[in-house]
Amino acid sequence: MAQSDGEPLPDYVAWKDAEDMIVHSKQTLETKRAAQGSELITPSTELYIRNNLPAPPDEIVADRDAWEVEIDGVANPGKMTVGEMKTLAVETVVCVLQCSGNGRAFFDHETSGSQWSVGAAGNVVWTGVPVRAVIDAMGGANAGAVFLTGTGGEEIPEGLPPETIQVERSVPKAAMDQAILAWEMNGEPLPLAHGGPLRLVIPGYYGVNNVKYLKRLAMTAEESPNKIQQTSYRVRPVGVKGDPSQPSMYEMAVKSWITGPLMDAATGKVQVHGVAMGGVSGLDKIEVSTDGGQNWAEAQFLGPDLGPYAWRPFVLITELSEGTHMLASRATNEAGVTQPEFFPPNERGYGNNGWRAHAVDVTVS
Numbered sequence: 001m002a003q004s005d006g007e008p009l010p011d012y013v014a015w016k017d018a019e020d021m022i023v024h025s026k027q028t029l030e031t032k033r034a035a036q037g038s039e040l041i042t043p044s045t046e047l048y049i050r051n052n053l054p055a056p057p058d059e060i061v062a063d064r065d066a067w068e069v070e071i072d073g074v075a076n077p078g079k080m081t082v083g084e085m086k087t088l089a090v091e092t093v094v095c096v097l098q099c100s101g102n103g104r105a106f107f108d109h110e111t112s113g114s115q116w117s118v119g120a121a122g123n124v125v126w127t128g129v130p131v132r133a134v135i136d137a138m139g140g141a142n143a144g145a146v147f148l149t150g151t152g153g154e155e156i157p158e159g160l161p162p163e164t165i166q167v168e169r170s171v172p173k174a175a176m177d178q179a180i181l182a183w184e185m186n187g188e189p190l191p192l193a194h195g196g197p198l199r200l201v202i203p204g205y206y207g208v209n210n211v212k213y214l215k216r217l218a219m220t221a222e223e224s225p226n227k228i229q230q231t232s233y234r235v236r237p238v239g240v241k242g243d244p245s246q247p248s249m250y251e252m253a254v255k256s257w258i259t260g261p262l263m264d265a266a267t268g269k270v271q272v273h274g275v276a277m278g279g280v281s282g283l284d285k286i287e288v289s290t291d292g293g294q295n296w297a298e299a300q301f302l303g304p305d306l307g308p309y310a311w312r313p314f315v316l317i318t319e320l321s322e323g324t325h326m327l328a329s330r331a332t333n334e335a336g337v338t339q340p341e342f343f344p345p346n347e348r349g350y351g352n353n354g355w356r357a358h359a360v361d362v363t364v365s
């Protein structure tokens, strides 16, 4: 069996590149920082995995076009198959898929949950139908709808109330402007592990809102009553329990990190590189510091700009003298927001975009 540094790859993702992955558990696999390099698009074989529940069995991708989604909260509720969706409209969008807890490992306080560093994120090409086209085809959203609610297709063990574990997320309906139902990832049929046959993709929003194996899509007046919506994925002070009044993990923030060099470098010219994202708006600039944030130099974006929700690799060519250098990066988006030095600690370690936490110490000799 393929072997990563730690545990072997679980069977359902045995097709991933073990050398590029850190296996935290069967349901949580992270992309190595070095593997992210200057990649414009994250290959599927390297993309992280995060499942709240075990992934459904392979059978569900046997006949992809036959997969049915219940559409609710519209004038004419009913079922629509993927095959039918494919006749409505097709759109491709590139966006960052990032877990709410990416960067959790960098907080000083103890956090439960996977200790992600930077690798619970990737830049992905999704193809599918705009959510709006599906809603319109069903006669339009009901008056009073405020949220777009998606339900995951995992089987819920008998006897367990769905509210306790079912993955169902509600996002403000404005997210419909960019939301799609995707059947393809990186130009190939969407792998089961990433939500095939059909996934709700909300560009600019944290991973948890991108519901996999989507079985129901509804325009709703209320947020889902499920735990994952009501009390989980809420930003709150350390020691405080989750509740619906706290901010939910919706829109992502401007962020960047260095992906190389990570430990050692030789004296002389070196390429300091990394990746940057604007969150829900495009990137304006990216700066790099080689002295722990005292001085900053503007770095260069590499490759094409793939839209406001995509990340951009960057590089700064610089000279490094002998000794230890703290390399850091700091992105600014088109809305004028700059990555902060610190992101406040919070109970579950969500949303970390502080540049200092993401800096690396490199020894030059």
Ligand code: MSS
Pocket (backbone or CB within 6 Å): 047, 048, 049, 050, 051, 052, 053, 097, 098, 099, 100, 101, 151, 152, 153, 154, 167, 193, 194, 195, 206, 207, 208, 209, 210, 211, 212, 213
């Ligand atoms: N979906 C479903 N159905 N289930 C689960 O579990 N998870 C979440 C999303 N979706 C889930 C879903 C999360 S949480 C995340 S991140 C994501 O997904 C991931 O993805 P991938 O593909 O990478 O695995 Mo945190 O915020």
